[in-house]
Amino acid sequence: MKTLGVVDPQRGSACQDCINACHKVHGVARVKKTSTIPLFCLHCHPDKASCAKICPTGAIREDEGTLIGYEDACLHCRLCMIACPVGMLVIDEEKKSVHKCTLCLDVGGALPACVDAC
Numbered sequence: 842m843k844t845l846g847v848v849d850p851q852r853g854s855a856c857q858d859c860i861n862a863c864h865k866v867h868g869v870a871r872v873k874k875t876s877t878i879p880l881f882c883l884h885c886h887p888d889k890a891s892c893a894k895i896c897p898t899g900a901i902r903e904d905e906g907t908l909i910g911y912e913d914a915c916l917h918c919r920l921c922m923i924a925c926p927v928g929m930l931v932i933d934e935e936k937k938s939v940h941k942c943t944l945c946l947d948v949g950g951a952l953p954a955c956v957d958a959c
């Protein structure tokens with residue numbers, strides 16, 4: 842089942858607990874820090890998401906209504922990073938793999954780690 846995370850800028854304290862929790866679970870932070878509030882993947886509609894549309898290998902595919910990045914199909918071309926309107930895809934430079942927020946569906950979390958940590 843798809844869930845949706847919404848950031849309420851009125852309640853943000855800039856503590857970065859969401860960013861740290863994401864890094865701990867995924868090895869890289871799929872949440873980005875801005876000067877005020879954290880920036881999250883917008884979870885565009887799977888049929889319209891520019892990251893999935895531009896990927897030449899189909900490595901970003903829908904699963905249960907959420908787009909997931911599949912490392913084994915990724916060429917590390919970085920086109921998805923360029924195409925994302927909010928720059929929310931990140932490269933794990935050590936593993937040479939692209940990370941996209943999956944709302945933690947790829948790690949089986951009941952809640953996304955960022956939501957759980959807030």
Ligand code: SF4
Nearest residue numbers: 896915916918919921
């Ligand atoms: S970096 Fe990987 S996931 Fe992104 S567009 Fe290229 S092949 Fe697809």
